[in-house]
Amino acid sequence: MTPWHSLEGKSVWVTGGAGHLGAVITAELDRHCRQVVCFDLEGHAEALVRTQNLTRTQPRSLDVSDAALLPAALDAAIAEFGVPDGLVHLATASSSGQLLETLPPAEFQNTLNRTLPPTFVLCRVLAERMKSRGSGSIVLFSSMYGVVAPDPRIYPDPLTPNPIDYGVAKAAILQLTRYFAVHYGAAGIRFNCITPGPFPNPGVQQAHPAFIGELAKKTALRRIGRNTEIVGPVLFLLTDSSSYVTGHSLVVDGGWTTW
Amino acid sequence: MPESSPFSLRDKVIVQFGGTGLLGRALVSSLGNAGATLVIASRNRTALAALAKSEQAAGRTVGVEEVDIGSEPSLHALRDRVLARHGRVDGIVYNAVARTMKTANDDLAAWRTSMETNATGFFATVRAFGDAMAARGSGSIVNIASMQGMVGMNPWLYEGTAMTASPDYFFHKGGMINLTRYLASHYGSKGVRVNVVSPGGIYNPETPQAPAFLERYGKMTMLGRMAEAGEVGGAVVFLLSDASAYITGINLPVDGGYTAK
Numbered sequence: 444m445t446p447w448h449s450l451e452g453k454s455v456w457v458t459g460g461a462g463h464l465g466a467v468i469t470a471e472l473d474r475h476c477r478q479v480v481c482f483d484l485e486g487h488a489e490a491l492v493r494t495q496n497l498t499r500t501q502p503r504s505l506d507v508s509d510a511a512l513l514p515a516a517l518d519a520a521i522a523e524f525g526v527p528d529g530l531v532h533l534a535t536a537s538s539s540g541q542l543l544e545t546l547p548p549a550e551f552q553n554t555l556n557r558t559l560p561p562t563f564v565l566c567r568v569l570a571e572r573m574k575s576r577g578s579g580s581i582v583l584f585s586s587m588y589g590v591v592a593p594d595p596r597i598y599p600d601p602l603t604p605n606p607i608d609y610g611v612a613k614a615a616i617l618q619l620t621r622y623f624a625v626h627y628g629a630a631g632i633r634f635n636c637i638t639p640g641p642f643p644n645p646g647v648q649q650a651h652p653a654f655i656g657e658l659a660k661k662t663a664l665r666r667i668g669r670n671t672e673i674v675g676p677v678l679f680l681l682t683d684s685s686s687y688v689t690g691h692s693l694v695v696d697g698g699w700t701t702w
Numbered sequence: 703m704p705e706s707s708p709f710s711l712r713d714k715v716i717v718q719f720g721g722t723g724l725l726g727r728a729l730v731s732s733l734g735n736a737g738a739t740l741v742i743a744s745r746n747r748t749a750l751a752a753l754a755k756s757e758q759a760a761g762r763t764v765g766v767e768e769v770d771i772g773s774e775p776s777l778h779a780l781r782d783r784v785l786a787r788h789g790r791v792d793g794i795v796y797n798a799v800a801r802t803m804k805t806a807n808d809d810l811a812a813w814r815t816s817m818e819t820n821a822t823g824f825f826a827t828v829r830a831f832g833d834a835m836a837a838r839g840s841g842s843i844v845n846i847a848s849m850q851g852m853v854g855m856n857p858w859l860y861e862g863t864a865m866t867a868s869p870d871y872f873f874h875k876g877g878m879i880n881l882t883r884y885l886a887s888h889y890g891s892k893g894v895r896v897n898v899v900s901p902g903g904i905y906n907p908e909t910p911q912a913p914a915f916l917e918r919y920g921k922m923t924m925l926g927r928m929a930e931a932g933e934v935g936g937a938v939v940f941l942l943s944d945a946s947a948y949i950t951g952i953n954l955p956v957d958g959g960y961t962a963k
Contacts, residue, residue, distance in 0.1 A: 471708075621962045621963075624924055624959050624962050625924050625959060625962060625963045628923070628924025628925050628926070628958075628959050629924070629925075629926060631925070633925075640948070662890070663886050663887045663890025663891070663950050663951055664890045664891075664893070664895070664948065664950055665890065665891050668948040669947075669948070672947045672948035673948075674708060674945070675708045675709070675940065675943070675944070675945025675946055675947070676940075676945070676946065676949065678708065678709070678945065679709075679936070679937075679940045679945065679946075682936075683936070684709070684936030684937070684939070684940060685936055685937065685940075685956075686933050686936070687902070687925065687929045687930075687933040687934075687956050687957070687958050688937065688954070688955070688956055688957075689924055689925060689958065689959040689962065690924060690959040690961075690962020690963070691954070691955060691962065693949075693952070693954065694949070694951075694952045695946075695948050695949050696948070696949075697890075697948050697949075697950060698886050698887065698890050698950040698951040700951075701883045701886045701887055701950065701951030701952075702883065702887050702951075
């Protein structure tokens with residue numbers, strides 16, 4: 444059996460699985476896995492399953508931004524679908540969208556609250572349930588803006604530069620990945636994260652072509668990322684292709700952070 | 703592997719440098735298994751004849767070419783032979799290494815010999831083939847470095863064993879990692895991606911490492927063990943394939959979490 448076949452018979456959960464990056468990941472997993480559970484905000488996952496004719500994907504509405512509500516929701520999902528073999532956690536992209544000069548501290552705090560405690564709870568609940576099985580692969584999502592700061596000069600008015608609360612939360616995901624990888628390594632559960640570069644959604648691409656050109660110039664490959672280009676990296680980390688890789692931040696940024 | 707697999711190397715011409723060692727042989731198997739048309743380039747052609755034969759018997763397209771990495775004319779001749787036979791090169795795996803030093807007290811001549819292959823030969827190889835791929839506007843270079851290019855030497859691992867850690871290795875593997883970033887920038891606009899894989903220590907089932915070393919090494923990783931040679935191929939196939947089309951300039955450790963702690 445080749446490593447990239449190792450999703451056959453497996454169950455994978457995807458949070459934020461109907462978004463710009465999530466949808467292509469969910470669709471590819473649907474082709475390989477026994478079962479995919481796609482979590483997203485009210486109605487989004489259901490719409491994805493319908494429009495893409497996904498046959499192995501169970502859509503569920505779930506807001507993963509409230510840590511207090513997560514344990515009960517996860518218990519219910521485990522009761523319904525069993526403990527998954529893998530998790531792709533995309534739904535961590537909370538952001539104030541505000542300028543640094545006028546960002547209220549409470550908004551800064553709100554982004555952290557909606558990102559970090561829920562990710563912590565999600566990882567802990569699933570890893571504890573995966574433990575007895577002795578295997579599992581969890582893929583989190585950070586961002587190049589958790590590694591380097593956005594350059595305010597490339598954001599034309601009225602675009603606000605990617606806000607500080609977003610980058611700080613994404614930087615924390617990198618350390619959360621390493622901490623969990625080390626903590627659960629002996630249990631055979633691998634934790635890694637994808638650190639994407641510029642993958643603006645189609646709305647931004649259409650509305651701000653000059654900005655897209657500025658983003659492209661910042662990369663070694665001189666272009667923004669296509670959402671389908673996130674799929675291979677996720678599959679690599681989920682499968683036995685990466686059986687000896689844990690605690691890693693896999694950068695998918697066209698070379699943005701290389702220089 | 704299904705034809706639709708993003709990890710497929712079907713119809714890709716890959717040149718692998720270095721194929722006689724433990725890792726090299728495992729990489730030949732991984733690349734062949736992923737469907738590559740594989741050319742193994744080595745100083746010692748006869749040492750690879752048996753491996754190539756068994757791969758061919760398994761239905762894989764594997765050829766062997768002789769090359770002297772220390773000689774630019776030899777590298778250019780190899781490039782021209784591969785282009786003449788296959789029409790193009792889609793990727794290279796730089797896995798060649800010269801192990802000329804054992805300890806920090808060795809003669810400087812051993813250091814110079816190491817650099818001849820591991821610094822100059824490495825650069826000459828990636829330039830010769832990088833330029834050829836840039837001329838076509840696409841390609842992928844995967845360099846095999848080491849965790850020992852990322853962290854310092856840990857003397858505790860070797861205590862009481864006959865094993866040593868050679869200083870030149872920590873130098874040229876570290877250099878390989880940052881030259882990879884240079885090359886990613888240099889070739890990026892030409893559509894050639896350049897990445898590096900940094901394996902942790904690999905268990906040798908034929909001549910196992912000292913038991914004390916194995917036990918200590920296991921404790922230094924999060925997965926509690928050394929890598930198996932076959933576990934590196936997944937990362938290399940991934941970086942050669944179109945599954946990693948937006949990845950360039952990265953260092954991908956395959957180290958069981960050794961550098962995550």
